[in-house]
Amino acid sequence: MNDTLALLQKFNAHPDSRCWYVAWNPKGTLLASCGGDRTIRIWGREGDSWECKTVLQDGHQRTVRKVAWSPCGNYLASASFDAKTCIWKKKNDDFECLTVLEGHENEVKCVAWAPSGNLLATCSRDKSVWIWEVDEENEYECVSVVNSHTQDVKHVVWHPTQELLASCSYDNNVCVYKEEDDDWECRATLEGHTSTVWGLTFDPSGQRLASCSDDCTVKIWKECQPEEGTDAAWKCVCTLSGFHGRTVYDIAWCPLTGALATACGDDGVRVFKEDETADPDQPAFSLSAHVPKAHTQDVNCIAWHPKEAGLLVSCSDNGEIAVWNYQSGV
């Protein structure tokens, strides 16, 4: 490992509670974080440090588990254990709750915006994945409820360019969905992990999907060329094992550099780089950088900056957010 991961800043974001998730806005000028204190906080860069611009505290009655910015950057969605998903509209430094999406029977675990900005996906412990359509009047309508998982669905992520959705679950599987005749359905079930799958991320081209799990591994999946008349199949082309000491809670593939970062329950942050191999169907990854005690407790989330190559953010059970600089080939 000759590459480095340096800490730029660390600050306490959610006092006395878990910071569950952190997300950059599309321009990379703001960070949204959410946590066990039921709040969403918006952070802006002030020179070398990050300042809290806004605290949204009346939106949810329970833990806010994840937040997601719309592709245009003007809206923020928040998913909560109170079974609701809130859509917030940005008005300068303030956010106004535009609408509340209800329907899930219990905790909403994730919300994700499709790159088009017209679709939203949510998932829940009720085992379902909901797809919502947004129209020009900001009206949200649920267009599909898919029940492909047999347990708690932990995360949903959209393909970077196609209208394709992936979800992962406590049932140890990953599901891939496509729209068919105005209805969303599961087109592939990716089996292989031996415990809960917590996170998913597509590579920059969208040809591969990486998943991370409670089984302490990361798996890379690739869509195989389907035969005539059959559905696409996804194959596991690489498994990274022996690197993580405990549950891997989150994974993020950098859209700019292709580096793969993980957030682990052993308090560590790791970055993997793809080896230059001959066979694209058998990729290999090496551990490029590792900070064993990135935080003093579990790392829950990891996210690459959308514009600045190498800039990485993580958050932890101890309520802290850390910003890192990853440099490769030093």
Place this chain on the structure above:
Amino acid sequence: MEEKALEVYDVIRTIRDPEKPNTLEELNVVCEECVEVQELGEDEYLIIIKFSPTVPHCSLATLIGLCLQVKLQRCLPFKHKLDIFISEGTHSTEEDINKQINDKERVAAAMENPNLRDIVEQCVTEPDD
């Protein structure tokens, strides 16, 4: 390591059973030998607890697991990671229960459920708290 194990055991043995007016120690749900401590690094320890619920009732076993998680998270003074399991052979659905107990997101959500939280609080609160 033994000292650490005793420290851990001291925290869990007084947890009250959700249904009976006895502690987990009195009911033999936990015992000294069921606590294992491994050194993870500088001043950090991995704690493995194996408990034996008195009845094969699923929800009760999960509830006990929840009490163990909550009390240890709150009361252990040293840095630790925690794995809680049902003793092998003491339950028909032990894999299912173990998975739930060790899923911190599920534990967090359960503790935001007022009914569950009240029961857990009653079980873990010391008389002089």
